[in-house]
Amino acid sequence: MNDTSILVIYTGGTIGMVLNPEKGTLVPFDFDNVYEQIPDLKKLHYKIDAISFDPLIDSSDINPEHWIQIAETIQTNYESYDGFVVLHGSDTMSFTASALSFILTNLNKPVVLTGSQLPLGVLRTDGRENFISAIEIAAAKEDDTPIVPEVCLYFENKLYRGNRTFKYNAENFNAFVSENYPSLASAGVYIKYYKENIHKPNFKKLKLRTKIDKSVGILKIFPGMQESFVKSVVGCKELRALVIESFGAGNAPTDPWFINAIKEAIDRGIVVVNTSQCIGGKVDMGKYETSRELKEIGVIGAKDMTTAAAITKLMFCLGEEVETKKVIKKFLLPWAGEISE
Numbered sequence: 001m002n003d004t005s006i007l008v009i010y011t012g013g014t015i016g017m018v019l020n021p022e023k024g025t026l027v028p029f030d031f032d033n034v035y036e037q038i039p040d041l042k043k044l045h046y047k048i049d050a051i052s053f054d055p056l057i058d059s060s061d062i063n064p065e066h067w068i069q070i071a072e073t074i075q076t077n078y079e080s081y082d083g084f085v086v087l088h089g090s091d092t093m094s095f096t097a098s099a100l101s102f103i104l105t106n107l108n109k110p111v112v113l114t115g116s117q118l119p120l121g122v123l124r125t126d127g128r129e130n131f132i133s134a135i136e137i138a139a140a141k142e143d144d145t146p147i148v149p150e151v152c153l154y155f156e157n158k159l160y161r162g163n164r165t166f167k168y169n170a171e172n173f174n175a176f177v178s179e180n181y182p183s184l185a186s187a188g189v190y191i192k193y194y195k196e197n198i199h200k201p202n203f204k205k206l207k208l209r210t211k212i213d214k215s216v217g218i219l220k221i222f223p224g225m226q227e228s229f230v231k232s233v234v235g236c237k238e239l240r241a242l243v244i245e246s247f248g249a250g251n252a253p254t255d256p257w258f259i260n261a262i263k264e265a266i267d268r269g270i271v272v273v274n275t276s277q278c279i280g281g282k283v284d285m286g287k288y289e290t291s292r293e294l295k296e297i298g299v300i301g302a303k304d305m306t307t308a309a310a311i312t313k314l315m316f317c318l319g320e321e322v323e324t325k326k327v328i329k330k331f332l333l334p335w336a337g338e339i340s341e
């Protein structure tokens, strides 16, 4: 065993399931028996410890309190480990990866999220390779410095910047894409790191952003949308920020009732952000006539941010700022490589 140490934070999800031979059913994996389940891990010669959520959860039940719990676990153990692997259900992994990238300010160690489409206990599982490669990536160093000191997501031979990912497929082992940012590494016979795409460490002390306000919403627009529906969404009393998931490069219906409903929300101090339903490219309001008025009434273009990054970032902006102008200013700054400059 060498002196590299990795902490695995096991939150739940499909990856953690193995067959209980007595019952013949899939049950959550017991980390005390990690080497029994994956004997190949021993070949890495690392010290691997694990902390499990209790109860383990399907990632559909993840909420901002869990993001803070994961981040605090990393902070508490930061000096004792070289890297961190977060085992997480894939369904909301892009939201958690985005949120962690915002919470963990001055992160100088790898935090690799991974999961799988098939449980570890199933013969054709993709979980074994995902897990072993994630550990290798979390442990990788050059000149005693971690190669990937950022929050990233590993799935089916690709390492992505976490806050740029989108789960696009419910069945493929290759379930994620990162259309607006190139991958950080790819795993074949060797793990090849694309260093020009990876954050450089800043060697400052880790700090956590923990102030969150969940008074946010997403409105995915569609042809045929009814006025009463839009009005009930923007009329929500608690709402402080709304993400409109628009068409293409930020386009939306030009019906006066739609523009007026959004304008009324902005006049009430609600921050309205425009992201695209497309998984690649960027919002460019004013390019088409169908987005000109949105720009004029004060809708904020999220450029090439994913919806997951935009909605999680807004929760932190609202948690930290009261004034609408300050929320918008903060939102448009790059925090962790989630937006192209």
Ligand code: ASP
Residues within 6 Å of the ligand: 012, 013, 014, 015, 057, 058, 059, 060, 088, 089, 090, 091, 092, 115, 116, 117
């Ligand atoms: N429903 C599961 C989850 O997200 C799917 C998975 O683990 O990939 O927790």
